[in-house]
Amino acid sequence: MEARVTAHAHYAVSEIDPRLYGSFLEHLGRAVYTGIYEPDHPEADEAGMRKDVIDLVRALDTPICRYPGGNFVSAYNWEDGIGPKEDRPTRLDLAWRTSESNQVGIHEFADWAKKANTEMMLAINLGSRGLDEARAFVEYVNHPGGTYWSDLRQKNGQAEPWNCRLWCLGNEMDGPWQVGHKTATEYGRLANETGKAIRGFDKSLELVVCGSSHSDMPTYPQWESTVLNETYDEVDYISLHMYFENYQKNPREYLALSHKLDRYIGTVSGIIDYVKAKKRSKRDVKISFDEWNVWYHERKSDAKRMAEWDWPHAPVLLEDIYNFEDVLQVGCILNTFIRRSDRVRIACIAQLVNVIAPIMTEPGGASWRQTIYHPFQLASLNGRGTALRLDVRSPTYDADIAAGVSWLDIAGVHDADAGTVTFFAVNRSGGEPIEVSLALERFGTPKSVAHTLIQHDDLEARNTRDNPDNVAPRKGEGAKIDGDELTLSLPPYSYSMVRVQL
Template identity: 60%
Template sequence: MHVRASLHHDFKISRIDDRLYSAFIEHMGRAIYSGIYEPGHPQADLNGFRKDVLELVRDLHIPAIRYPGGNFVSAYHWEDGIGPKENRPVRLDLAWRSKESNQVGINEFAQWAQMAGIEMMLAVNLGSRSLEDARNFAEYTLHPGGTYWSDLRRSHGVQEPYNVKMWCLGNEMDGPWQIGQKKAKEYGQLANQTAKALKALDSNIEAIVCGSSNDQMPTYPDWEREVLEECYENVDYISLHKYFGNSSRDTLNYFAKIEETGRYIQAIGGVIDFVKAKKRAKNDVYICFDEWNVWYHRREEDARRWHEWNWPEAPALLEEDYNFEDALFVAGLINEFIRRSDRVRIACIAQLVNVIAPIRAEKGGPAWRQTIYYPYQFASLYGRGTALDVAVDGPTYDCNVASDVNYLDAAAVHDEKAGMVTLFLVNRHLEEDVDLDMTLTGFSNARLVEHNVMAGFGLRDTNGADNPDAVAPRNGTGIGVDNSRIKGKLAALSYHVLRLDISTGVST
């Protein structure tokens, strides 16, 4: 299968916001307890945080992390997680029908995030609570001292405020499953007033308003329009959520859901432009795709379990075993975020540890990387800079969710400071190799200095505690750069990361 492609120095999409490679973690299942925090574990530090998990997190170089939810936040009292641990109440978590011990709260999580080198993105409860509670949480978190809430924080041993700039105004407020579900106009008005209050505390705050829970909601995309008409001038982002699966075992249709996601982003971008024009607004609103991942392997089974169980504490929930097919999908989805980086400034893989996550950790046992860890890591490490348009001319296919889908999925990023261009390529064909012929224009003396590949695995192959490296990248071969052209073979069902050194010259 012959594919021609071209990459031009001047055909730029957007400067990529580093936060495109962010993450999400919720008080859900074993994400927090026996995920990042497990006192008594052989790898636990003096504060109970697992050092083995922390090391895997650090290797991802995550810029920001959304916390503490998710559905959990819509009935959460943040005050339950502050002060002496022995005085903290145990509460029922209505979202996931389990007990919350509150042994990890804002101060513990902030300590962990600092150790991990990750900026916090905090969510406030606009389901069961109010603007006033959000304001109090922000004051506790942001103000230096001399007020009730800031001095309370200081009495808890945290002298300096947290420099939290990103605030999520609730979670999935259109969802009938949500505690405190609201109508679009009602929610938009509440979000508007909450954003104004938070920005009165700190004018540098970025407010993230809830979009539709997914693009299949019956109110989509009117929800986005109605909400933004109430709060456009006071918010900075609107959130998108979408989860993916392949229950039908139709691999090509699964991969094409990436194209469907592109249409989702494009549609919401149009809504943003419409509201901006209607309101004659001067500010821009961007997209925060703050929940995305593969979620289907155990979804139906776990839904039955959590509706039946009797309020356990930190139960195993949504612990997907990701396979090689999922890794190829995640690689392509991140490529789509790169290609849409003019609209999508922040994106969060949901979630980070144990719960639909790239990292798994056994209680009392080892931690390991799932298959999807690697494309997420490569993008985070090498996908920072300016997104470039890759023109692809090759065979395509049609399926249920999209037509004219390229077998070769491609994205490119130019890191001007490092003098590097990175290509992220996925051959989605089930059987045929790609004979690639890519022309480079505007990059003189390009040299291929690194080639990572994931290929040769069965689609259902996974990693686990007993085989943590069964599906992992290796050094690639068979691709070279000669006379400003990249040539070589990409095996069927393969993912490639090509690193080009262009520091010796950029021609124009």
């Protein structure tokens, strides 16, 4: 089949916030313990952090990492994770029915984040706790010294403040499964007062308020309207979450789900505009899509296991082993974020290690890249700059989630400093290649083009400890320059990055 795409240097969506390629670590399963932290591992550093994992995280160049949850944060006492490790209490985590040793807390995570070349995005417990604990946490993390909490931080070994700039006001507070679940009005009032207190400490901090946990919630989208009506003048972002499932094993339907994501972003953007107009505000609230990923491979079976076990510490839990089909889905998700980067300024893949994650580890042994590591890395490293508003003419198909789904999913980014235009393209069709004619207008003369391809004949192909490169990027041969036009040949079921040097 054939498709026609036009990219014009003057037709832009937005400058992309690098935090669009953020990540997430929760005290859940083996994400922390035997994920990033394993003191007895041969690759452990002096702090007990796995250096092999740090190297894999650094290679992703993920600018922020959200911590410590997630559902975990809604019953978490941050004070349990400070001070001498031998004095830290073990607690029961109600969210995942496990025990938490608190051997990793804010000090350990902050040190790890520095080593991994990422900034902290810290979540505050507004489930079982409230305003007082929130302001104490912010003071402990960010105040230079001379107060109770900042002096305690210094006593615990951190002389200088960490100056965390990004704070989440709770997590998924619309969810009945959440410890301390609240109505939209209850939560909105608490979040607003907490935000005011934090702003009293430092007006420059960025605050994220909870939106809907997903777009199928019965309270969506009224939740966003009510919460923003309560908090609009105190927050900078509203948080959205979405996970992608393929229980039907139907590639056409599965790969159309990004249309649902796009509608979700569009609807919440409209609510933001409505509340802004209603309040006659000059402030702009953006979207923090701070949980997203494919999640279905182990979800149902692990829910049953979790209900029956007896509070284990760091058990194997939600360790989805991703396949090649998931590469295509992650590519479509990232392309949607790029095309919506005027609204979505922050996004966090959930999660980073072991738990529905691009990185896997073996206790005492190897670490490796899952299949989805690769499209995330390609977008993170090459998707910085200005998102382009592309004109796409492509054959389409009808799916349950939407009519007129394009077989070609494509996003473009112009990096003026590097002199490049980069396209990320997914061929949703398994039946035939897509021959793309791509016009480059007002960019200057293309000098060269490089094509990186991820493709496998088996949609179920996975990466494992013993075969870690089964699904991996390779050099593609399907891109050529002809004057100011680019021609691409995208194989069936494939993810491509095409980078043009101007």
